[in-house]
Amino acid sequence: MAYEEPRYNILEENNSFEIRDYEPYIVAEVEVRDDFKAGGARPKDSRITLRQVPATLMAARRYSGSWSERNYRKNETMLLEALRGRGLKTEGAPVYARYNSPFSLWFMRRNEVLVQLVR
Numbered sequence: 001m002a003y004e005e006p007r008y009n010i011l012e013e014n015n016s017f018e019i020r021d022y023e024p025y026i027v028a029e030v031e032v033r034d035d036f037k038a039g040g041a042r043p044k045d046s047r048i049t050l051r052q053v054p055a056t057l058m059a060a061r062r063y064s065g066s067w068s069e070r071n072y073r074k075n076e077t078m079l080l081e082a083l084r085g086r087g088l089k090t091e092g093a094p095v096y097a098r099y100n101s102p103f104s105l106w107f108m109r110r111n112e113v114l115v116q117l118v119r
Contacts, residue, residue, distance in 0.1 A: 008021060019057065020057070021056075024052060024053060024055050057117045058117060059079060059114070061079035063113075065106055067102075072113065079115065090115045090117060090118070091116045093115075094113050096113060097114055099112075
């Protein structure tokens with residue numbers, strides 16, 4: 001099954017993370033409750049808002065497995081420590097990205113932790 005994601009160019013890739021240069025893109029936003037529980041995203045009301053996201057430089061750590069907070073926090077820590085070790089500065093809070101349906105087998109899921117880098 002295909003999934004959509006913003007276009008980006010990989011500027012650097014290593015065992016811990018990728019540095020990606022994202023093009024501007026538009027997102028449809030909904031309110032998310034219970035971040036780490038399946039089915040937590042529900043529309044805030046009957047209207048879905050659209051927002052343009054400007055071009056962004058991001059660091060991303062890809063991992064598979066469950067959508068548990070524990071798994072996320074482990075990978076978030078690994079990403080932030082690797083970036084600090086390289087002297088790269090971040091901006092804002094890390095973001096959790098899930099690309100598969102909740103019915104996908106846990107070991108086949110594509111998950112990412114992303115954080116904006118200071119240019």
